[in-house]
Amino acid sequence: NAGYECDLCHDKFSRAYNLKQHMDSDKHNPSFPKLHRCEDCDRRFKRKLDLVRHIESVHKMTKNYSCSMCSNSFARKDTLRR
Numbered sequence: 001n002a003g004y005e006c007d008l009c010h011d012k013f014s015r016a017y018n019l020k021q022h023m024d025s026d027k028h029n030p031s032f033p034k035l036h037r038c039e040d041c042d043r044r045f046k047r048k049l050d051l052v053r054h055i056e057s058v059h060k061m062t063k064n065y066s067c068s069m070c071s072n073s074f075a076r077k078d079t080l081r082r
Helices: 016-024 048-059 077-081
Strands: none
């Protein structure tokens, strides 16, 4: 359910927090500190942990967290809890 849309590029997000992160990211903020770069897609992250999560969930599509109620799998534990 994508209830939040970026006015600049029209990417859609299910939570306001994710839209805020998107707006603060290197995509729209030229002063974003470009410390950790993904070699696969050139996205950049402030924290190495965020880069690792990105690689695991987007490029490797690793889904280690399975829901016992619906049997869906997720890349991150916080996504499973939702």
